[in-house]
Amino acid sequence: MSGKVIFLLSVALSSAQQLCTPGASDGYKVRLSIRTALGDNAYVWSQNELFLFRATLAFAMRNHFDGQDFQVANIIVCDETPRVSFWFVVTWPDDATRLVDGGEVEQAIRKSRKRINSAFLLNDWTLEFVGIAPTLAASQLPATPPWLIAFGVVMGAVGAGFIILVVSAAVQKRRKKKENVEDVAEDEDSDVEAPAPKPLKNGSVRHEPSGVSNIAFSDDERVTQM
Amino acid sequence: MGEDARPNWDSPVQFLLACVSYAVGLGNVWRFPYLCQMHGGGGFLIPYLLMLFLEGVPLFYMELAIGQKMRLGSIGAWSAINPYLGGVGLASIVASVYLCLYYNIINAWSFWYLFNSFQSFLPWSDCPVNSNLTGPLEECQKASSTKYFFFRETLNISSSIEENGGIHTGQVLCFVLAWVITYLFIIHGIKSSGKVVYFTATFPYVVLVIYLIRGLTLPGAIHGITYMFTPKMEELANPTAWINAATQIFFSLGLGFGSLIAFSSYNQYNNNFEHQAFTVAIINSGTSIFASIVTFSIYGFKATVNYENCLERMRILLLNSFNLAEDTINKSNVLDWIKTLNATYPEQFAELGNKVEDCDLNDELDTAVEGVGLAFIVYSEAIQNMPLPQLWSVLYFIMLLLIGLGSMLGNMTAITTPLRDLKILSKVSNEVFNGILCLIFLLLGLAFTTPSGNYWFTMFNDYGASFSLLFVVLIEIITVSYLYGIKRFEKDIEDMLGHRPNWYLKIMWMIVSPLLLIALFIFYIVNYIRGGTPTYQAWDKELGKTVVTDYPIFGQVFIAILLASAVSCVPLTALYVYCTNRKHSTSIKESAISA
Numbered sequence: 001m002s003g004k005v006i007f008l009l010s011v012a013l014s015s016a017q018q019l020c021t022p023g024a025s026d027g028y029k030v031r032l033s034i035r036t037a038l039g040d041n042a043y044v045w046s047q048n049e050l051f052l053f054r055a056t057l058a059f060a061m062r063n064h065f066d067g068q069d070f071q072v073a074n075i076i077v078c079d080e081t082p083r084v085s086f087w088f089v090v091t092w093p094d095d096a097t098r099l100v101d102g103g104e105v106e107q108a109i110r111k112s113r114k115r116i117n118s119a120f121l122l123n124d125w126t127l128e129f130v131g132i133a134p135t136l137a138a139s140q141l142p143a144t145p146p147w148l149i150a151f152g153v154v155m156g157a158v159g160a161g162f163i164i165l166v167v168s169a170a171v172q173k174r175r176k177k178k179e180n181v182e183d184v185a186e187d188e189d190s191d192v193e194a195p196a197p198k199p200l201k202n203g204s205v206r207h208e209p210s211g212v213s214n215i216a217f218s219d220d221e222r223v224t225q226m
Numbered sequence: 227m228g229e230d231a232r233p234n235w236d237s238p239v240q241f242l243l244a245c246v247s248y249a250v251g252l253g254n255v256w257r258f259p260y261l262c263q264m265h266g267g268g269g270f271l272i273p274y275l276l277m278l279f280l281e282g283v284p285l286f287y288m289e290l291a292i293g294q295k296m297r298l299g300s301i302g303a304w305s306a307i308n309p310y311l312g313g314v315g316l317a318s319i320v321a322s323v324y325l326c327l328y329y330n331i332i333n334a335w336s337f338w339y340l341f342n343s344f345q346s347f348l349p350w351s352d353c354p355v356n357s358n359l360t361g362p363l364e365e366c367q368k369a370s371s372t373k374y375f376f377f378r379e380t381l382n383i384s385s386s387i388e389e390n391g392g393i394h395t396g397q398v399l400c401f402v403l404a405w406v407i408t409y410l411f412i413i414h415g416i417k418s419s420g421k422v423v424y425f426t427a428t429f430p431y432v433v434l435v436i437y438l439i440r441g442l443t444l445p446g447a448i449h450g451i452t453y454m455f456t457p458k459m460e461e462l463a464n465p466t467a468w469i470n471a472a473t474q475i476f477f478s479l480g481l482g483f484g485s486l487i488a489f490s491s492y493n494q495y496n497n498n499f500e501h502q503a504f505t506v507a508i509i510n511s512g513t514s515i516f517a518s519i520v521t522f523s524i525y526g527f528k529a530t531v532n533y534e535n536c537l538e539r540m541r542i543l544l545l546n547s548f549n550l551a552e553d554t555i556n557k558s559n560v561l562d563w564i565k566t567l568n569a570t571y572p573e574q575f576a577e578l579g580n581k582v583e584d585c586d587l588n589d590e591l592d593t594a595v596e597g598v599g600l601a602f603i604v605y606s607e608a609i610q611n612m613p614l615p616q617l618w619s620v621l622y623f624i625m626l627l628l629i630g631l632g633s634m635l636g637n638m639t640a641i642t643t644p645l646r647d648l649k650i651l652s653k654v655s656n657e658v659f660n661g662i663l664c665l666i667f668l669l670l671g672l673a674f675t676t677p678s679g680n681y682w683f684t685m686f687n688d689y690g691a692s693f694s695l696l697f698v699v700l701i702e703i704i705t706v707s708y709l710y711g712i713k714r715f716e717k718d719i720e721d722m723l724g725h726r727p728n729w730y731l732k733i734m735w736m737i738v739s740p741l742l743l744i745a746l747f748i749f750y751i752v753n754y755i756r757g758g759t760p761t762y763q764a765w766d767k768e769l770g771k772t773v774v775t776d777y778p779i780f781g782q783v784f785i786a787i788l789l790a791s792a793v794s795c796v797p798l799t800a801l802y803v804y805c806t807n808r809k810h811s812t813s814i815k816e817s818a819i820s821a
Contacts, residue, residue, distance in 0.1 A: 031546065033542075033552060034552070035552040035553055036552065081549035082549065082550060082551040083545055083546070083549040083550055083551060083552070084551070084552070085546075085549055133360045133361065135359055135360075136355045136359050136360070136361065137355070137359075146341075146342070146344055146345050147338065147341035147342045147344070147396065148341075148396075149344075150340070150341035150342075150344045151337075151341050151399055151400070151403065154337075154341075154403065155399075155403055155406075158403065158406055158407060158410065159406075161410060162406070162410060165410065165413065169414075169657075
C-alpha cells in the first residue's frame with residue numbers, strides 16, 4: 001500500500017518537474033538581488049524563503065482568481081541558481097497537469113506586486129520578474145510648477161527695486177528744483193557780495209564763473225593714484 | 227561745455243571692476259577649458275600666455291587709450307582720429323547690436339535652470355515616465371536626462387531651423403526678466419552700472435573659490451586635474467593650437483565691440499589706464515585658468531561617476547547572464563571577471579553581444595565639450611551627483627548669471643555711449659533712451675525663444691560677432707599705427723599719463739599685432755571657403771542626439787548678411803564722408819565764386 005503511494009507521488013513529482021522547465025512559455029524567471037538591496041542586513045536564501053515565495057505567489061493567484069483555492073503545491077519551482085534566480089510555473093488547483101496561462105499569471109503578479117515585494121523587503125528592481133515590467137509611479141506634477149513660484153518671487157523683487165529707483169529719482173529731481181528756486185531767490189537778495197569763487201579739483205580757484213576750464217593746462221599732479 | 231558735462235566713474239576702481247566684469251564672460255568658463263583639453267592640457271598655457279602679451283595687452287591698451295583721450299564713444303572717437311573712418315565705430319555698434327540680441331537668451335536659460343533648482347529632486351536628474359507608465363520616455367532614454375531637460379524641456383527644440391512653432395512661455399518669462407534686470411543695471415548710464423559692477427565683478431570669484439574647494443574634495447577630481455595638467459607637448463606643433471590661443475585671447479578680452487572705448491571715455495583725463503590695462507588682461511587670463519581647474523575637477527568627478535556606473539552595469543550583466551552568486555563579483559574585479567568568463571564560456575559571452583560595454587576612465591575623460599553644452603548639460607550632470615545638489619546648482623547658475631549680465635552691461639554701454647554722443651539723441655533722457663533700446667532688443671530677441679531659436683542663436687554666435695570683430699580691430703590697429711601715426715599716439719599717451727609707452731608696446735602696435743591679426747583673418751577666410759556649406763547641429767528626436775545638418779538657403783543668406791553688414795560699414799561710411807565733403811567743398815567754391 002505504501003509502495004503504491006510512493007510510486008504515485010514520484011509519478012506526480014516527475015510530471016510536475018516536466019511542467020516546469022527554464023524557458024517555459026507560461027512560466028517566469030525570478031531574480032532576487034538581496035545583497036544589493038539590504039547590504040549587511042541581507043538574509044540568506046534558503047528553502048524556507050523559497051517556501052515563503054511560493055506561498056506569496058499562491059496568495060497573489062488567489063487574489064486574482066476569486067474562488068480558486070491555490071495551494072503552495074500549485075507553484076512549481078525549478079532551475080535554482082546561486083544568483084538566487086529560478087523559474088516557476090503555476091498549475092490549476094483542481095487540475096495539477098494544466099498550467100495557468102502566462103498572461104493571467106502576469107496580471108496576478110502586477111496586482112499584488114507591492115505585497116510580494118514587501119514580504120521580502122525588496123522593491124521592483126531587486127525582486128525581478130523577467131518579462132514583467134515594473135509599474136513606475138507617475139511623476140507628480142504640482143499645480144503650480146515650482147519654477148514659476150521662484151520666478152514670481154524674483155520678478156516681484158526686481159519690480160519693487162524698479163519702482164523704488166524711479167520714485168527716488170523723481171523725488172530727487174523735485175528736491176533739486178526746489179533748491180534751484182531757493183538759490184535763485186537768494187541770489188536776487190544778496191547782490192552785495194560777489195559770488196564765492198568755486199574751487200576746481202586741482203586746487204586752483206576759478207575767479208570767473210563763466211569761464212571754461214581747460215584741464216590740459218593744469219600743472220599739478222598728472223597721474224592720479226589708483 | 228555747458229551744464230551736461232560728461233559723467234565720470236566715481237573712482238578708478240569702478241572703471242577697473244567694470245572692465246573686469248565685462249571681460250570675464252561665459253567664454254572664460256566654457257571655451258578655455260575645452261581648448262586646454264583639445265590642445266594638450268598644461269602645454270596650451272604656453273601659446274595662450276604668449277598671445278596674451280603679443281596681442282591681448284597691446285590691443286586692450288590701445289582701445290583704452292583711444293577712449294580716454296577722445297572722451298567719446300566709438301563713432302565719435304574714430305571720426306576724430308580720421309574723418310573717413312567713423313565707419314569703424316559704426317561696425318562696432320552693429321557687432322554689439324547682434325551680440326546684445328542673442329546674448330541675453332543665455333541669461334534667460336540660466337534663470338530657467340536657477341528657478342528649477344528649487345525642488346526636492348532636480349528635474350534633470352530623472353527621466354519622466356512615459357504614458358503607459360512602463361518606462362522612461364524614449365527620447366529621454368536614448369539621450370540622457372540632462373540632455374533631455376535641456377533640449378526638450380528648456381528649449382523645446384524643433385528638428386531643424388526651418389520648423390518654427392509657438393514660443394516657450396517659461397523661456398519668454400525668463401528672457402523678459404533678464405532684460406528688465408539689464409535695464410535696471412544701465413538705467414542711469416554709468417552712474418548705475420558703476421555701482422552694479424562692484425557685485426557682478428567680485429561675487430563670481432566667491433562662487434569659483436567655493437566650487438574649487440568642493441570640486442577638489444569630490445572623488446575622482448584628481449583624475450581630471452592630472453589629465454588636464456599633463457602637458458602633451460607634441461600638440462604645440464599643431465598650428466591650430468596657436469590660432470585657437472590667439473582667437474581665444476582676442477575674443478575673451480572683448481576687443482572691437484567699442485565697450486572698452488565707451489568705458490574709458492568716462493575716465494578722468496589723467497587716469498592711469500596703463501596699470502589698469504595690464505591688470506585687467508592678467509585678471510581675465512587668470513580667471514580662465516582658475517575656471518578650468520574647477521571645470522577639470524568637475525570633469526574628473528563626472529568621469530569617475532560614469533565609469534563606476536558602467537562597472538556596476540557590467541557587474542549586474544555578468545551576474546544575471548552567468549547566474550553567479552551576488553558577492554562573487556564586486557566593482558574592483560569586474561574587469562578581471564570579464565576576461566575570465568570570456569575565456570571559459572566564449573559562446574555564451576558572444577551571445578551578450580553589444581550589451582558588453584568597454585568601461586574606460588580615459589574614454590570618459592576624453593569627451594571634450596564646450597559652449598552651451600558644457601555649461602548647461604555637463605555641469606548639471608555633475609551637480610546632480612553631488613551631495614546637496616540644490617545648493618550647488620543655485621550657486622553655479624547665479625555665477626553664470628552674474629558673469630553673463632556683467633558682459634551684457636558692457637555691450638549695452640558700447641551701444642548707448644556713441645549714440646548718445648550724437649546731437650540728435652542727446653536731448654532724450656538717459657532712462658528713456660536706455661528703456662527704448664532694451665525694449666527693442668527684447669522684442670526682437672523673442673525670436674530666440676521659439677523652438678528653432680537655439681539654431682538661430684548658434685548662427686548669431688558663430689557668425690554675428692566673430693569675423694567682423696577681427697576686421698574692425700585690424701583696421702583699428704593699422705589706423706592708429708600708420709594713418710594716425712604712432713608718434714601722435716605716443717604724444718597723446720604722454721599727455722595723459724606723463725610718460726611715453728614702453729618700446730615693447732610700440733613694436734607690438736606697429737608690427738606684431740597687425741601681423742597676427744592678418745594671419746587670423748586669412749585663417750578665418752580660408753576656413754570659410756574650405757568648409758563648404760555652413761552646417762549646424764540639429765537635434766534628432768528619434769536618435770536622441772545632434773546631427774550635422776546644412777543650413778538652408780535663407781540661412782546662408784542670413785549668415786552673409788550678418789558678416790557683410792558689419793564689415794561694409796567701414797567702406798560705406800568712408801564713401802559717404804567723401805561724397806559729403808566733395809559736395810561741401812563744391813558748394814563752398816560756388817558760394818566763394820558767386821560772392
